[in-house]
Every structure is written in structure tokens, then in C-alpha cells.
Amino acid sequence: MAEQRVVRRLSRRDFMRFSSLGLVALGLGGCVMPTAVAPAASPQPSPALKKPVTIKWAHYFDPLQSPAQKFNYAWMERMVATFEEKYPEINVEPEYFDWDKIDNRSILDYEAGIKHDVMFGSPQLMAKHFQVGDYIDLTPYIKQWPEDEVKDFSWSPVWASARQDDVQIGVPTGVHTRSVAYRRDMFKEAGLDPDTPPKTWDECLEAAKALTKGDVWGLGMYFGPSRATIELYFAPFVWHFGGELWDPATKKATFASEAGVKAAQVIYDLVYTHKVTPESAIGGTYDDAILASFLAGRLAMGWGFGSYWIVSLEEKGFIKNCFPAKAECTEETAGVMVTPTAPGAQFTNAWTLSIHKLSEHPAEAFKFLEFLIAPENLYDFPDAGLPARLSLWSKAEFQSSFYQKWLEAARKGRPMPPTVHYPELADTTAACLQEILVNKAPIAETLKKFEDEWNAKYAGA
Amino acid sequence: MPSTLERSTAFTRRPGWSLYLWRRYRLPYLLLLPVVLLLLLFLAWPLASVFYFSLRRTPLGEPSQFVGLDNFALLFREARFLGNILASLQYLVGVLGLSVPVAYLAAVLISSKVRGAGAFRTLFLLPWIIAPVVSAILFRTMVDPYTGPVARALETLTGRKYLFLVNPQLAVITIIVHSAWRSFPLEMLLIAAGLTSIPQELYDSAKVDGAGGWAQFRYVTLPLTKNQLFVAVLLITIWTLQDAEGVYSLTQGGPGYTTEVVGVRLFKEAFIYFNVGIAAAIGVVLIALSVLFMVFYLRVLGAGEGQ
Numbered sequence: 001m002a003e004q005r006v007v008r009r010l011s012r013r014d015f016m017r018f019s020s021l022g023l024v025a026l027g028l029g030g031c032v033m034p035t036a037v038a039p040a041a042s043p044q045p046s047p048a049l050k051k052p053v054t055i056k057w058a059h060y061f062d063p064l065q066s067p068a069q070k071f072n073y074a075w076m077e078r079m080v081a082t083f084e085e086k087y088p089e090i091n092v093e094p095e096y097f098d099w100d101k102i103d104n105r106s107i108l109d110y111e112a113g114i115k116h117d118v119m120f121g122s123p124q125l126m127a128k129h130f131q132v133g134d135y136i137d138l139t140p141y142i143k144q145w146p147e148d149e150v151k152d153f154s155w156s157p158v159w160a161s162a163r164q165d166d167v168q169i170g171v172p173t174g175v176h177t178r179s180v181a182y183r184r185d186m187f188k189e190a191g192l193d194p195d196t197p198p199k200t201w202d203e204c205l206e207a208a209k210a211l212t213k214g215d216v217w218g219l220g221m222y223f224g225p226s227r228a229t230i231e232l233y234f235a236p237f238v239w240h241f242g243g244e245l246w247d248p249a250t251k252k253a254t255f256a257s258e259a260g261v262k263a264a265q266v267i268y269d270l271v272y273t274h275k276v277t278p279e280s281a282i283g284g285t286y287d288d289a290i291l292a293s294f295l296a297g298r299l300a301m302g303w304g305f306g307s308y309w310i311v312s313l314e315e316k317g318f319i320k321n322c323f324p325a326k327a328e329c330t331e332e333t334a335g336v337m338v339t340p341t342a343p344g345a346q347f348t349n350a351w352t353l354s355i356h357k358l359s360e361h362p363a364e365a366f367k368f369l370e371f372l373i374a375p376e377n378l379y380d381f382p383d384a385g386l387p388a389r390l391s392l393w394s395k396a397e398f399q400s401s402f403y404q405k406w407l408e409a410a411r412k413g414r415p416m417p418p419t420v421h422y423p424e425l426a427d428t429t430a431a432c433l434q435e436i437l438v439n440k441a442p443i444a445e446t447l448k449k450f451e452d453e454w455n456a457k458y459a460g461a
Numbered sequence: 462m463p464s465t466l467e468r469s470t471a472f473t474r475r476p477g478w479s480l481y482l483w484r485r486y487r488l489p490y491l492l493l494l495p496v497v498l499l500l501l502l503f504l505a506w507p508l509a510s511v512f513y514f515s516l517r518r519t520p521l522g523e524p525s526q527f528v529g530l531d532n533f534a535l536l537f538r539e540a541r542f543l544g545n546i547l548a549s550l551q552y553l554v555g556v557l558g559l560s561v562p563v564a565y566l567a568a569v570l571i572s573s574k575v576r577g578a579g580a581f582r583t584l585f586l587l588p589w590i591i592a593p594v595v596s597a598i599l600f601r602t603m604v605d606p607y608t609g610p611v612a613r614a615l616e617t618l619t620g621r622k623y624l625f626l627v628n629p630q631l632a633v634i635t636i637i638v639h640s641a642w643r644s645f646p647l648e649m650l651l652i653a654a655g656l657t658s659i660p661q662e663l664y665d666s667a668k669v670d671g672a673g674g675w676a677q678f679r680y681v682t683l684p685l686t687k688n689q690l691f692v693a694v695l696l697i698t699i700w701t702l703q704d705a706e707g708v709y710s711l712t713q714g715g716p717g718y719t720t721e722v723v724g725v726r727l728f729k730e731a732f733i734y735f736n737v738g739i740a741a742a743i744g745v746v747l748i749a750l751s752v753l754f755m756v757f758y759l760r761v762l763g764a765g766e767g768q
Contacts, residue, residue, distance in 0.1 A: 225712070225714065282627040421734070438716040456535070
């Protein structure tokens with residue numbers, strides 16, 4: 001009997017002891033925070049190269065998201081398969097993020113200790129990436145390139161955007177610029193010459209008025225809650241009228257200037273005075289408002305038509321032999337014209353490829369990055385838009401009038417202001433424009449109100 | 462003769478008394494320990510850290526600084542933030558105003574003995590099990606001005622185009638309907654639980670006293686489901702006040718800041734702009750708002766308790 005009691009007491013004690021130990025272990029395990037310590041960047045492949053390693057590739061290609069993305073997705077799958085065949089010791093694991101969240105994901109995951117390897121990034125946010133330090137310095141790797149290879153990329157403004165304080169944190173994959181896509185057949189129906197599209201803003205507006213009839217809108221634009229609103233619509237007009245969005249000297253927002261008021265007035269008039277742009281442009285998505293609407297025949301002209309959508313025009317049969325680029329490229333049902341704003345009043349960017357600071361295999365990641373930007377691989381990457389490599393521009397495929405117009409557009413382009421608070425600036429101006437448009441709020445006062453609000457928080461930073 | 466105090470002091474000072482207490486009561490306390498630790502880890506710590514960060518400026522990649530109440534001062538000086546609070550209150554009133562009556566009707570239906578009540582129960586629970594982002598995309602598709610069936614049907618009926626997510630009033634209505642559609646199943650379940658616990662005899666007695674349908678509802682059903690209603694309203698209030706994903710997926714806070722409720726603003730500050738200090742300050746305001754509503758409901762719905 002006494003023996004039984006002893007056994008029972010001991011087992012309860014043991015139970016409590018083990019439970020306590022387990023809890024302490026759990027607590028300690030849970031409290032150990034992952035440390036965001038960067039592995040030392042080394043141009044030499046790590047010893048792990050000999051063993052199969054897996055690197056992650058963060059992309060934004062959702063085949064269901066827009067008509068253009070399925071081509072990007074197919075390209076991505078082909079790249080992974082080809083690379084893995086060429087380098088069997090390296091596996092590539094794609095990971096998807098929304099295009100407008102991929103930069104934030106990199107930053108947040110860096111802070112949270114979550115590892116990535118190769119990542120797409122936006123040049124507009126390079127200042128932020130550099131401030132946070134979530135991308136590694138690619139300079140030691142790039143130094144091993146031949147000089148011509150560096151020159152082939154360094155002409156691009158995107159290369160410069162990805163260079164912060166002499167630290168290269170990204171490599172461009174193409175040139176994203178925008179044009180105005182127009183329906184040649186609708187031009188003819190409206191009595192306009194499709195071979196001489198508008199060259200000035202006034203001519204463009206007159207054409208839009210002539211083209212607007214029934215269910216067809218003369219000029220498609222987008223003013224929704226997205227970065228596209230500032231980049232492709234508001235900023236080009238502010239620059240067109242001689243203004244700036246942000247002053248690098250004082251680090252203050254300046255979009256409520258006289259030029260800003262004129263830009264907002266132009267946009268307001270398009271929707272409510274001239275009625276050539278649909279009111280639905282204030283909501284929805286950029287892809288729907290421009291690409292899908294243009295392909296569906298709801299727009300006669302689509303402003304802010306990206307070079308990344310050339311593939312969609314080709315698929316629809318609006319252009320022929322233009323993607324991948326061929327010398328015989330011709331504009332059939334649709335054509336493109338250079339955005340009719342003043343020189344330099346257009347936004348140009350591109351996606352960059354970078355390596356996450358927490359990558360455990362930076363050398364392998366850079367090998368994959370180099371593979372992706374090889375001329376033969378970038379050539380048919382739909383979202384490259386236009387060649388990032390200068391040497392490609394002199395090839396016969398890019399001498400057609402179609403591509404020469406894109407080149408002119410790219411030359412005219414400029415980046416967005418290099419403020420670390422760019423996402424806030426983009427959101428603030430989009431909200432401001434929406435306030436003006438949906439509530440018909442007084443333009444100058446509303447711009448000032450939003451500008452003051454932004455400056456109260458971010459001026460000087 | 463020693464006094465009671467002296468006796469008790471003598472007891473507590475007796476050697477081995479603490480050991481005796483520990484041996485006698487340790488098991489329940491030790492069994493409670495894991496729960497207490499988990500609560501501290503997942504409730505107290507995050508709550509304390511919200512208050513801590515609300516008093517600091519925390520730029521990414523730089524050390525944080527103590528700024529006192531600056532984050533709160535900045536927020537309350539902003540017309541935008543006051544608009545966020547008003548948008549949240551409007552959203553909350555709309556969601557409760559729409560979902561509670563619908564939930565009551567649905568609860569009556571699924572608690573009744575009509576044929577197909579079980580099928581309705583399953584059907585009504587569907588909105589609750591769909592992820593908010595998925596249902597938001599579903600709603601967006603339905604109200605698309607060119608391809609959405611709701612927008613197209615209304616256009617066919619009235620002859621004018623409905624831009625649900627562009628028109629400020631329609632955008633507010635859209636987020637309210639979406640949230641009410643998602644909220645009513647939970648309210649329905651809670652109210653139905655209350656309904657099934659009401660004895661039939663009470664209705665029979667009310668009928669004998671000459672009570673009609675409305676009088677039965679007012680004097681029998683409503684008072685006896687008040688506790689369930691209180692829990693349902695409180696839960697939905699807290700969820701609606703803190704809702705970010707549903708609204709953000711539908712409108713991103715637009716047009717302008719019309720539908721930028723406090724939860725959406727918090728999400729933007731924390732995860733898009735990385736203003737952790739301001740986001741934490743918004744979090745504190747949200748907690749305060751939730752507590753205010755809890756006290757208010759306790760006063761209003763809890764009044765008369767025990768009578």
C-alpha cells in the first residue's frame with residue numbers, strides 16, 4: 001500500500017517536472033527572435049554550391065491577374081526549367097507576391113528574419129530599400145563583369161535609380177515606358193489620319209473629343225487608388241506644366257504648385273467638362289481601366305499604355321511580328337504614339353532584380369540573376385517592356401517604326417522623386433485627385449490640404 | 462489568551478506552513494500556469510508593446526526614439542484621422558443596422574420547424590466561412606460597372622450606370638453590405654441559441670393573454686435573447702471596428718479617404734508606410750474605441766439585468 005502511494009506521488013511530481021521543463025523550453029524557443037544578420041557578401045560561390053541548394057525567386061506574375069501576366073508566368077516557368085537544367089546543383093523555387101506589394105514584402109520579411117533570395121523590385125523604392133538595407137550590395141559581383149557588359153546596362157536611368165551612395169542594389173531587367181495606344185480603325189471612322197497621330201496635348205484632346213461616341217471613350221486614363229495614378233497621369237502633367245512633385249533640397253512635397261493645379265484641372269476637365277474619359281477611371285485597377293478596356297474596344301486611345309503590354313497587342317492581333325521583336329513588326333488595328341507632353345514629362349522605370357540581404361546563397365542567387373539578364377533570356381521576357389541592354393537597340397529587330405516610337409518615349413522618360421516616403425506621396429496624391437474628382441472639391445485648396453498633410457509628417461525626411 | 466491576529470500570525474510563521482500550502486494547492490496553480498503563460502505571451506505582451514510603440518518613433522533601419530504623445534498629437538491634428546474615425550462609426554452603424562435584423566430573421570427561420578430549415582442553416586453559414594479577401598473580390602466582381610451582374614442589372618432597370626466603388630455613397634454602402642453579409646451568420650447562430658432556449662409555454666401563456674406576433678417578440682423573444690444579442694453585437698462591433706482586410710480589398714480606402722476606416726489606416730501605416738509608431742497609436746485609439754463601445758453596450762443592453 002505504502003509502495004503504491006510512493007509510486008503515485010513520484011509520477012505526479014515527474015509529470016509536473018516534465019511539464020515545467022517543457023514550458024520553459026517552449027518559452028525559450030519562442031523568445032529566440034530570428035536575427036536579421038546579413039551573410040557576408042562574397043563574389044565566390046559558397047562551398048554549398050557543390051551540393052544541391054534551393055534559392056527562392058520572388059516574382060509578381062499571376063496568370064489570372066491580367067491578360068499580360070500569363071505570358072510573364074510562362075516565361076518564368078521556362079526560365080526556371082532552363083536554369084535548373086543548366087545548373088542541376090541549384091533549384092529555383094518561385095514565390096508569388098502582388099506587384100505593388102513585393103517591395104514591402106522584402107522590407108517586412110527582412111525585419112522579420114524571413115529569408116528570400118532573388119527578388120524583383122521597383123526603382124521608385126530603391127531609396128527605401130537602401131535605407132532599410134534589405135538588399136545586398138551587388139558591386140562586388142558586378143566588378144567581375146567585363147566593362148562592356150556594365151556599359152550595356154549603365155546607360156539606363158533605372159540602373160542609376162538602383163545605385164544609392166555608390167552601392168548597386170539592383171540590376172534593370174528592361175525599360176518600362178508608356179505611350180498612348182490608339183485604334184487606327186476608330187481614327188479612320190472619326191475622319192482622323194491614323195498615320196499622323198496627335199503630337200501635342202491640344203491635338204490629343206481634340207482627337208479624343210472626335211473619337212468619343214456611344215460606348216467608346218476617346219481617351220482612357222486611370223485615377224484609382226494605386227501608384228499608377230501619380231506615375232502615369234498626374235506627374236506627367238505636373239512636369240508638362242513645369243512643376244515638380246517633391247523638392248529634393250527641402251524634402252518637401254510641392255505638388256500643390258501652380259503646375260499641380262493645372263494638372264489636376266486637366267484631369268478634372270477630361271472627365272467632367274470634355275467627357276472624353278470615363279468616370280469609372282476613378283476606381284478599379286490600372287490594368288482594367290487601360291489594357292482590358294483598350295483590348296475590349298471601349299477606348300479609342302489608352303494613355304499610359306505600358307511597354308510591358310506589347311505582348312497583349314500582339315496576341316489580340318492589333319500588331320504583327322512585334323513580340324518578340326522582329327524587323328517586320330507592323331501596326332495593324334492599333335498603333336502607338338509618344339505621349340504628347342513636354343520633353344521629360346513622362347515616367348520611365350523598369351523592374352530590377354536584387355538579392356535579399358538574408359539570402360543564404362547569395363552567390364547562387366547572383367548566378368541565377370545573371371542567367372535571367374542574359375540577352376537571349378531578356379529578349380522574350382514580356383515584362384521587360386523594352387531592352388535594358390543598349391546593345392540590343394541597334395539590332396534590326398528594334399529598327400521598326402513601332403519600336404523607334406517606344407525608344408523615343410523611353411528617352412523622354414524620367415524617374416519618380418527619390419524620397420524614402422514615395423509610397424505615402426503616391427497614395428496622398430491619388431487620394432487627393434479622387435477627392436477632387438468624386439466630391440468636385442475645389443482644386444487649389446484640396447491640393448494644398450493634402451500637400452500640407454504630407455509635409456506635416458514627412459517634410460525633411 | 463492570544464488574539465485572533467496573534468493566532469493567525471503564529472500560524473503563518475509556523476515553520477513548514479508555506480510548504481504545506483504549496484503541497485496542498487500547487488496542482489491547480491501549476492495546471493493553470495500554461496494558460497497564464499500563453500495569455501501573457503499572446504495577449505499581455507502584444508498589448509503592452511502596442512502602448513510602448515505608440516510612444517516611439519520607429520523608422521525602419523534606424524533606432525527608435527521616445528517621442529511621448531507626439532504620434533497621438535499628429536493624428537488628432539489631422540483632418541484625415543478624424544475622417545477615419547467618422548468613417549469607422551458610419552461603417553459600424555451601417556453594419557449593425559443591417560446585419561442584426563437580418564440575423565434575427567434568419568435565426569427565427571433556422572430555429573423554426575419549417576421544412577428546409579437545415580438547408581438554410583448551411584446556406585446562411587457560407588458567408589462566414591469565406592475568407593474576407595475572397596468575398597471582397599467576389600463583391601468587386603459583382604459591382605464592376607462593365608461586367609458585374611449587380612451593376613449591369615441595375616443599369617438595365619434604371620438606364621443609368623452605377624459606379625459602386627467610385628461614387629462615395631455607393632462605396633460606403635458596398636463595404637457595409639459586404640461586412641453585414643459576412644457578419645450576420647455569427648449573430649444568427651448566437652441569437653438562434655437563445656431562441657431555442659425559450660420555453661414554448663411562455664409563448665402559449667402570451668397568446669392566452671392576447672399577445673399578437675409583435676407583442677410576443679417584444680415581451681418574450683427580445684428580453685430572453687438579450688444576452689445573446691449583447692454578445693453578438695459586442696463581437697461584431699469589435700470586428701467591424703478593427704476590420705481592415707475586407708474594406709482594403711474592396712476599395713483600398715477610396716475614393717479619396719471616403720472608406721478609409723481606422724483599421725485600413727492602421728494597415729497602411731504599419732505595412733505600406735512602415736510608420737510603426739503611428740500605427741501603434743492608431744491601435745491604441747482602436748482599443749479605446751472598442752472599450753468605449755463595450756461599456757456603452759453594458760450600460761444599454763445590460764440595464765435591467767436581474768430584474
